[in-house]
Amino acid sequence: MYNAVLIEKDERGYRADVVELADDRLPEGDVTVDVEFSTLNYKDGLAVTGKGPIVRSFPMVPGIDLAGVVSSSSDPTFAPGDRVVLNGWGVGEGHWGGLAQRAKVKGEWLIKLPSSMGSRQAMIIGTAGYTAMLSVMALERHGIRPGSGDVLVTGAGGGVGSIAIMLLHKLGFRVIASTGRPEEEAYLKGLGASEVVDRSTLSQPGKPLQKERWVGAIDSIGSHTLANVCAGIKADGALAACGMAQGLDFPTSVAPFILRGVTLFGINSVTRPRAERVQAWDRLASILNEADLEKTALEIGLREVVPAAARLMAGQVRGRMVVDVNR
Template identity: 45%
Template sequence: MTPSIKNMPQKFTAFRIHQNINGDNKTITSGFEKINLDDLTEGEVVIKVAYSDINYKDALAATGKGRILRTYPLVGGIDLSGVVVTSSDSRFTQGDKVLVCGAQLSELYDGGYSEYARVKANSVVNLPKEISLRDAMALGTAGYTAAIAIQRMEDNGQKPEFGPILVTGATGGVGSFAINMLAELGYEVVAFTGKTEQKDYLTSLGASRLLNRHDVEMGTKPLESIQWGGAVDNVGGETLSWLTRTTNIWGNIASIGLAGGIKLDSTVMPFILRGVSLLGINSVEMPTSVRTKAWQRLATDLKPSKLDVISPTTIAFSDLPNAFDAYVQGSVTGRTVVAIDDTLA
């Protein structure tokens, strides 16, 4: 049955995050609640949610380990896929299969951990026919961000003949997708990680070899010997500084993460003498045209060949609260999809 306003229940289940203030003390609580449509933040499109996923950011928000939300309360979940119930925007009609990723869900707006969502039309992407609702969330923000990084690098002239691409934070979601996508495009890919026990996983994705980050002498010269044709960096800090000094002429570095710090200690020499480009990757503030192109490529030439290896697990909506701690502790390898209504698939 196609979802419609007529058969939408008055109350539905959502996983909501609250901030509790007692004097100077602020605590975060979260859990399942029954809410109605008017409880959700404003938006032009109402969606019956089929799937969401779990990102590190989701776990931080739900557990209060990180200050992710900028207003309270909000429904958690930065990603969702589902079927349009109603839309006041002519780009979408009842029954359309759609997805939303990287649009400040569970930050400024209610997110995907809900049986129904109401979202801004400009954040919605029509689901490419080559991607299922489940696979859209197996990709999620991680796959989408990796695609944006590769797209920007190639738009700026990146080519396999420049040399190997180093992917840092290789076992994370973005790193895993970047390795697989780049390898499928014909690049030699080197995985930069401290988790050398994950060698079999990383090589199965397409990494030609591993580089143990604990064994690397990064040097201090303004320019070091060229080692990389380019890089997808999920770490930042000292690692990103080193990459600027060791990337080949006209190579590109896609800067995505800052787990290693926000400071960049570099000089202009790599950019002037080698023409290295440092590309900032922001998957949230993204023009609709770029967002749509990335998902079209995720359905075609950037579609990961190892999607089931990277995102092997699907859990029930009811099991969601029990899954966050492992993400906060960093003990999870591979992504988790959350089935909210898999009958829509």
């Protein structure tokens, strides 16, 4: 038996509760993991609260992230005792996920944790930090380097934004943070932001070409915010789009791309090839240490997930919520 957050939808409505489940209810998979830590991401918040059509089948154990120890495996890549991490692959949406003490998944979805990183540290990073790393790597591939100019991070107080600021700062970039919570300025500067701007300056409809302000950007907001970020990118700069908190729409024109040669990278963190996932996690382990990550972390237990999801969707959470599934 093991404990898990279980989402159900039936004649009694949509609900999420912590329940005890028998091992024979685990889904199909070739690797069983004793989960140590998971996370509560924006997508998990949508799933738990029912505020977004995230869950594709019911009942569902949410949790797009997990880290723990392999207990059994028919995949030759993994053996009992291996420490592993999983991000994405539809886990927590169409396949039971990480907000549980046990998970059974496809081996191809897993990678081994870097030797210097524990499960808790990995889950402070989670999909949010992994996505931030993929975004930084995209800017680097474009040739953006420290000294090239300012890099903007939108949604700075969230999980992706917080880790992105840390990564960019550690790598030597000057970072501008955009947030709708001015009370978080000290927190954001503590992560490495040199300047904090109000998100209202970016979230409303704007001109397709504006003053050139940033050589690069990482945007987790979408909609008008992404359009305004594009409009302010310097000639031959680039931005990485990795979220849609404001909306799926992209109300802009081709002007930044044709008249300034701006490059827009779309970051799909869900189904990256194993080699790219390993590279990203190795970079994360080499750049960030435990003390850095603790600045962003709020730890909760499994039974706190449901109320915490409501706070997350209300915009009342900053940084990363790491879930100790065994308490």
